Amino acid sequence: xxxxxxxxxxxxxxxxxxxxxxxxxxxxxxxxxxxxxxxxxxxxxxxxxxxxxxxxxxxxxxxxxxxxxxxxxxxxxxxxxxxxxxxxxxxxxxxxxxxxxxxxxxxxxxxxxxxxxxxxxxxxxxxxxxxxxxxxxxxxxxxxxxxxxxxxxxxxxxxxxxxxxxxxxxxxxxxxxxxxxxxxxxxxxxxxxxxxxxxxxxxxxxxxxxxxxxxxxxxxxxxxxxxxxxxxxxxxxxxxxxxxxxxxxxxxxxxxxxxxxxxxxxxxxxxxxxxxxxxxxxxxxxxxxxxxxxxxxxxxxxxxxxxxxxxxxxxxxxxxxxxxxxxxxxxxxxxxxxxxxxxxxxxxxxxx
Ligand code: NDP
Numbered sequence: 072x073x074x075x076x077x078x079x080x081x082x083x084x085x086x087x088x089x090x091x092x093x094x095x096x097x098x099x100x101x102x103x104x105x106x107x108x109x110x111x112x113x114x115x116x117x118x119x120x121x122x123x124x125x126x127x128x129x130x131x132x133x134x135x136x137x138x139x140x141x142x143x144x145x146x147x148x149x150x151x152x153x154x155x156x157x158x159x160x161x162x163x164x165x166x167x168x169x170x171x172x173x174x175x176x177x178x179x180x181x182x183x184x185x186x187x188x189x190x191x192x193x194x195x196x197x198x199x200x201x202x203x204x205x206x207x208x209x210x211x212x213x214x215x216x217x218x219x220x221x222x223x224x225x226x227x228x229x230x231x232x233x234x235x236x237x238x239x240x241x242x243x244x245x246x247x248x249x250x251x252x253x254x255x256x257x258x259x260x261x262x263x264x265x266x267x268x269x270x271x272x273x274x275x276x277x278x279x280x281x282x283x284x285x286x287x288x289x290x291x292x293x294x295x296x297x298x299x300x301x302x303x304x305x306x307x308x309x310x311x312x313x314x315x316x317x318x319x320x321x322x323x324x325x326x327x328x329x330x331x332x333x334x335x336x337x338x339x340x341x342x343x344x345x346x347x348x349x350x351x352x353x354x355x356x357x358x359x360x361x362x363x364x365x366x367x368x369x370x371x372x373x374x375x376x377x378x379x380x381x382x383x384x385x386x387x388x389x390x391x392x393x394x395x396x397x398x399x400x401x402x403x404x405x406x407x408x409x410x411x412x413x414x415x416x417x418x419x420x421x422x423x
Contacts, residue, residue: 095176098146105148106405108386110283110309115225115256117185119380120402121151123313123389125158126334126343128165136394141172143395145180147402153285153313153389154219155189155230156211160341162194163218170219184225188215189260189285191230203233203241212253227254228285231261238266239273246277260285264298271306283309283386290360290375290422291317291353300384309386312379316390316401318344321375323361325349334393359421363414367407372397376404378418 107116122144128137141152158165166188177184190211193201200207212227227248229241245257257279259270267284274281284303288295292314303310316322319334329336334344357371364374379388392398410418 095142097142097177097180101146101148103148104405105150105402107150110386111303112307113256113280113282113309115185115282115309117151117309117311117387118149119387119405120149120376121153121311121387121389122149122398123153123391124165124169125155125313126339126341126391127393128168129159130161130164130167132168134168134171137168138172138176139395140392140398141169142176143398144392145177145184147399149398149402150183151185151187151387151389153187153311154215155192155228156194156215157192160339163214166215166218170221174220186219186221186224187226187228187258188212188219188224189228189230190215191228191233191260203229203236203244205240205244205247208241208244209248212248216253223252224254226256226258226282228258228260232259232263232266238269242270242273243277245274246279249279256282258283258285261287264302267299267302267308268306271302271308281306281308283311285311285313285389287314288312288379288385288388289315289317290321290378290418291356300382304384310384311386312388314391315379315388316372316375318348318391320344320349320353321357321360322372323357323370325354326358326361332393356421360418363417363421367414369404369407370400372401373404373407376401377408378410380404380408381410 106119108119109116152169154166154169156163156166190208191203194211199210208229216222216224227245229245233241248254249257259267259281262270262284271281284299286295286299300310319325324330324333325335329346329349335346335349337343360374361371364371367374369377376388379385390401
């Protein structure tokens with residue numbers, strides 16, 4: 072594992088204040104076990120497991136724990152960190168937290184790292200802080216770059232379709248951002264299969280091909296299978312899943328109650344899992360799935376992630392983590408992403 076030292080001030084025995092120069096050094100073994108998958112037919116590869124900062128990296132979260140989670144991820148080959156303008160809380164705080172850790176610890180590894188951010192949900196008051204207009208997206212990306220202290224992000228996403236803005240305008244902004252050098256690649260998120268097909272066409276006509284689609288996909292949320300995965304494959308686009316653990320439901324943590332330090336107990340708001348989401352019909356499915364996971368020699372979380380990654384159309388999936396150990400546990404899923412026909416049939420029977 073990498074070493075983390077901080078610049079600390081301490082009082083020596085003769086009572087003078089001393090400075091101890093210290094720094095984070097990434098593990099030399101960081102590329103030993105991670106898989107890297109190509110984004111469709113594009114040149115860029117992403118780690119099969121990426122880390123997202125939607126929750127657990129806000130202003131009220133323990134900063135040193137955030138730092139440890141980022142270090143653990145990078146030390147284990149997670150080269151991709153996923154953000155958005157509105158991650159926090161409050162909105163913007165996750166980019167600030169990441170920016171501080173990036174500047175202090177990992178800046179010198181910039182060329183080994185893929186950073187993404189997004190805009191598309193409500194970010195500031197008035198008519199220009201939401202949607203897909205040129206006015207909003209350009210200003211938002213400039214703010215994100217400032218919060219993180221970056222010259223450019225690797226991937227900039229339009230976070231969700233905006234029915235009030237012509238698709239041509241939104242896609243032209245993505246093209247402009249790449250031409251300005253503020254992003255290397257562009258992506259879209261939460262677009263339907265049909266909307267994705269249209270976005271691909273417009274972006275191709277502008278000369279900035281779509282790199283990747285970011286979609287909610289888990290054993291419990293299967294909408295991506297209704298055409299979207301076929302569209303990305305047909306067009307050579309990458310696909311990256313989010314909430315593949317259904318925010319923690321697809322782990323064994325809720326099988327005998329709600330732990331006090333869990334997301335469901337935290338009442339964070341902003342779309343975070345709530346106690347009401349833990350219904351008995353869902354939990355009884357997870358109990359049954361957990362038995363299959365045990366037979367496979369995996370934890371429930373590992374099996375849920377492996378189940379997504381068994382599909383070669385998936386470039387990566389973005390995990391969330393509240394503890395460094397969750398990152399290392401989730402990465403173990405890569406040891407077995409193959410499922411027998413019998414296992415797949417049993418899983419489908421449980422999920423029906
Ligand atoms: P997950 O489904 O991975 O849920 C993360 C939570 O699951 C963690 O906070 C933790 O819960 C629990 N967990 C994670 N690993 C383990 C483990 N190994 N064992 C037990 N529990 C575990 O993802 P998120 O919903 O957090 O989303 C991930 C990322 O996806 C976001 O950070 C963001 O980058 C992206 N995203 C994109 C969206 C979009 O619209 N494009 C929307 C939502 C997310 P606990 O906190 O209880 O410990």
